[in-house]
Amino acid sequence: MKIIIxxxxxxxxxxxxxxxxxxxxxxxxxxxxxxxxxxxxxYDVMTLxxxxxxxxxxxxxxxxxxxxxxxxxxxxxxxxxxCMTAHxxxxxxxxxxxxxxxxxxxxxxxxxxxxxxxxxxNPEKQAAEKIxxxxxxxxxxxxxxxxxxxxEIVELRVDANSKLNGVSLSDLNNIVKCQxxxxxxxxxKTAIMPNGRFVLEPEDRIYVTAPTNVLAFLLKxxxxxxxxxSRVILAGGGRVSYYLADDLERGxxxxxxxxxxxxxxxxxAAMLPTANIVLGDASSQSMLESEGMSECDAxxxxxxLDEMNIVISxxxxxxGIPQVITxxxxxxxxxxxxxxxxxxxxxxxxxxxxxxIRYVRAIHNQSGAAVSVHSIASGLAEAVEFSVDPSTKNCxxxxxxxxxxxxxxxxxISHSGKTEIPNxxxxxxxxxxxxxxxxxVLMQLNDIFE
Amino acid sequence: MNFRMIGKFLSxxxxxxxxxxxxxxxxxxxxxxxxxxxxFLITIGTILVIAGTLYLFGRKANTSFFAREGMIxxxxxxxxxxxxxxxxxxxxxxxxxxxxxLFEIVSGFTTTGSSILSDVEALSRGLLFWRSFSxxxxxxxxxxxxxxxxxxKNSNGFTLHLLRAESPGPSVGKLVPRMKKTATLLYxxxxxxxxxxxxxxxxxxxxxxxxxxxxxGTAGTGGFGIKNDSMASYxxxxxxxxxxxxxxxxxxxxxxxxxxxxxxxxxxxxxxLKFYFFTVVSSIALIALNIRNIYxxxxxxVRHSAFQVATxxxxxxxxxxxxxxxxxxxxxxxxxxMVIGACAGSTGGGMKCVRIILLLKSLKxxxxxxxxxxxxxxxxxxxxxxxxxxxxSTNTYLIAYGGFVILSYLLVxxxxxxxxxxxxxxxxxxxxxIGPGLEMVGPTxxxxxxxxxxxxxxxxxxxxxxxxILPILLLFSPSTWKRT
Numbered sequence: 042m043k044i045i046i047x048x049x050x051x052x053x054x055x056x057x058x059x060x061x062x063x064x065x066x067x068x069x070x071x072x073x074x075x076x077x078x079x080x081x082x083x084y085d086v087m088t089l090x091x092x093x094x095x096x097x098x099x100x101x102x103x104x105x106x107x108x109x110x111x112x113x114x115x116x117x118x119x120x121x122x123x124c125m126t127a128h129x130x131x132x133x134x135x136x137x138x139x140x141x142x143x144x145x146x147x148x149x150x151x152x153x154x155x156x157x158x159x160x161x162x163n164p165e166k167q168a169a170e171k172i173x174x175x176x177x178x179x180x181x182x183x184x185x186x187x188x189x190x191x192x193e194i195v196e197l198r199v200d201a202n203s204k205l206n207g208v209s210l211s212d213l214n215n216i217v218k219c220q221x222x223x224x225x226x227x228x229x230k231t232a233i234m235p236n237g238r239f240v241l242e243p244e245d246r247i248y249v250t251a252p253t254n255v256l257a258f259l260l261k262x263x264x265x266x267x268x269x270x271s272r273v274i275l276a277g278g279g280r281v282s283y284y285l286a287d288d289l290e291r292g293x294x295x296x297x298x299x300x301x302x303x304x305x306x307x308x309x310a311a312m313l314p315t316a317n318i319v320l321g322d323a324s325s326q327s328m329l330e331s332e333g334m335s336e337c338d339a340x341x342x343x344x345x346l347d348e349m350n351i352v353i354s355x356x357x358x359x360x361g362i363p364q365v366i367t368x369x370x371x372x373x374x375x376x377x378x379x380x381x382x383x384x385x386x387x388x389x390x391x392x393x394x395x396x397x398i399r400y401v402r403a404i405h406n407q408s409g410a411a412v413s414v415h416s417i418a419s420g421l422a423e424a425v426e427f428s429v430d431p432s433t434k435n436c437x438x439x440x441x442x443x444x445x446x447x448x449x450x451x452x453x454i455s456h457s458g459k460t461e462i463p464n465x466x467x468x469x470x471x472x473x474x475x476x477x478x479x480x481x482v483l484m485q486l487n488d489i490f491e
Numbered sequence: 492m493n494f495r496m497i498g499k500f501l502s503x504x505x506x507x508x509x510x511x512x513x514x515x516x517x518x519x520x521x522x523x524x525x526x527x528x529x530x531f532l533i534t535i536g537t538i539l540v541i542a543g544t545l546y547l548f549g550r551k552a553n554t555s556f557f558a559r560e561g562m563i564x565x566x567x568x569x570x571x572x573x574x575x576x577x578x579x580x581x582x583x584x585x586x587x588x589x590x591x592x593l594f595e596i597v598s599g600f601t602t603t604g605s606s607i608l609s610d611v612e613a614l615s616r617g618l619l620f621w622r623s624f625s626x627x628x629x630x631x632x633x634x635x636x637x638x639x640x641x642x643x644k645n646s647n648g649f650t651l652h653l654l655r656a657e658s659p660g661p662s663v664g665k666l667v668p669r670m671k672k673t674a675t676l677l678y679x680x681x682x683x684x685x686x687x688x689x690x691x692x693x694x695x696x697x698x699x700x701x702x703x704x705x706x707x708g709t710a711g712t713g714g715f716g717i718k719n720d721s722m723a724s725y726x727x728x729x730x731x732x733x734x735x736x737x738x739x740x741x742x743x744x745x746x747x748x749x750x751x752x753x754x755x756x757x758x759x760x761x762x763x764l765k766f767y768f769f770t771v772v773s774s775i776a777l778i779a780l781n782i783r784n785i786y787x788x789x790x791x792x793v794r795h796s797a798f799q800v801a802t803x804x805x806x807x808x809x810x811x812x813x814x815x816x817x818x819x820x821x822x823x824x825x826x827x828x829m830v831i832g833a834c835a836g837s838t839g840g841g842m843k844c845v846r847i848i849l850l851l852k853s854l855k856x857x858x859x860x861x862x863x864x865x866x867x868x869x870x871x872x873x874x875x876x877x878x879x880x881x882x883x884s885t886n887t888y889l890i891a892y893g894g895f896v897i898l899s900y901l902l903v904x905x906x907x908x909x910x911x912x913x914x915x916x917x918x919x920x921x922x923x924x925i926g927p928g929l930e931m932v933g934p935t936x937x938x939x940x941x942x943x944x945x946x947x948x949x950x951x952x953x954x955x956x957x958x959x960i961l962p963i964l965l966l967f968s969p970s971t972w973k974r975t
Binding site: 043066067068074081082085086087 | 557558650651652665667668669670672878
């Protein structure tokens, strides 16, 4: 399948890496020759220098026989124009545009029709939603939702004084007293798919599958104190902060945004009348203290600089803030960061890429394609959601009599609203939602069988 | 430097080489020359042992692979292939000296076609085939062939470093996004043209063995003949077919891709192609005028003129007549063609037409900028701007080219003291991968008159010319081996 990526920034780079590894024919278009040069030396792709919104450039990139155009340049307007032009040259092409200016949010549906968009992505908005989700259940480092939010895979860290320390997985159910499954353990930079004899150690990061309705119960039984978040400090007043503050304020949570640019503060104050907007440098500790950081329930570091965010989060964690969330814009490998006490890490470009890759896999493989894809364990494993449809093999056969590939773990089967952590007697039925964790690339559900 | 990864590539390349030796061995068996077949078998065994060792060494290689590794990998592979590929000649005793055997196989792989043999026909047919077939292997490049087999999952940017280091031309690019598909396309085009050539030759009454050897030699623009008089004793039809196919193999293969996808307009508008054919046609005409009194008929004059022009500009090196006996203005034209060479991205050698075009254009720009210092100009090729990086690398290439030729000329003269024309054209013929030079290394002569040291210099020249200098030069650069 031929894909054109227009605009090579953080997201473009990540997409090129993922999609070229999955074997798609990629053509990258950008107006900066140096970036293209570095791309072609890194990935097996073709590059084209030029303005991606012009017809000659798009034609040269082969838009006429491409199946998908992903416009992720840094300007929304160029992305829209690019998709529209591509759509005129090839009415059958799928187009994805990144649109992140909050002012366009209201008219997004009209724009989708007018510009021929198949999908639009907004990394900052996705990140804000993700953070809001995390704030709803303090204690989890990461949450990924599946099966219409009925099932989640959550990340927990095993601390030395945790109830989980030294527990073998077969004894786990006696402690948590609810139906969960540990699907991946991240230990010493490797992702392990554990069996029942596996014993948890401090510093392990575990990824747990659980129905959404038992999450609160799980936290309680693990002895993790969960107090409902009522006051949050956001360091930095970028787009993520705006979306997040808007969301939290609606939920009745007090939000304080610390931003060092006076004009941006005025803008935010106009858009968010009920939030506290403070002019100041969030990286200064005295500033954070004077704003009452010790009394807040959560600190979210959202400045434009990754290193600044890490420093702010380290400081917040040191102060004993119950929940700390760090946004990383550039950082590629979160593995080295997983040892630092910076709380949950949210990476907007990764969220955006996951959405796009899910879409790509879906058009590449119409029936039985993944409904959603989430990379977990610092990208070492993937959790993929599928629906069971008529093309699925081995329906109505107990799992114990089916040969499943190595390193593929079926972590959940959701059957007419009821979720089940599968055992040997479970089976797939038509219309079920199945969640699979693996370190392979799975295109469709049938790929899991030997 | 990721030595393990280089070792892994090396083992795969050697495996391919061993595989390519099998047909030659079968020919020996068929001819009942069991001792030569045994030599091939021993060579294949040696290669397998070395490849196996290298494979074990490179098994756990990490995948960090950059331009530096690409360059070293390519030159390393070519040197290793040559050192092992000459063993059948040496072991069979038909070329008693190892350096001579090495010279012969390097001349084969680099598609030069210079020989140290005075009596080619004395070689057994298996060795003759291996000698000609080495042109085909080296013509398109064996690492490019390896890229055909690389799996899409493991392929990332490093494949480009290999293609760039092995394919000739100032700015090597891919035809399609995937390297595997690009390499496959190149080899399919290569194979189809070779088979066409073979069919035309067989149709013209050439024996099958001769046709195969000539076709693979033409495809790689190599030029090893299997007869002592090269192509002179074949019929005019066969000579003309060879002329046409030599010229076709001297065309940039991406032009054929343009034809394949139906972009005929761009094909005919390609500046390099126009320059190439203009040079060919005008040279043929000028030489034909110059030599009209030597041959009996006009047909013969034009045929010999065309054959010699084609063989020199595409850097093949076959011959139908002894052009050393031609008037000096014709020889001067041929000498110029030696330097110009074929198109970039073809199997031919030389400076490449596109570099000449770029050098002329940048000279023109420099002249104009001297007259009008404030004028800003961008050099264009095929109506798109050429980056300054490419221009400066072309200028660098010219300097490296000149330096290499002069240094080799001095060394060869110093070691042997042959007359200047002999030494100079020998260096040019080897460096541009042509084959025959003038006087003592003319079309009817051979390179046996040189000493061992001169032969080593010429071997380096052939490799440097085929790989376009940089990969070989980097082998001797201290900063390549520095730890970073």
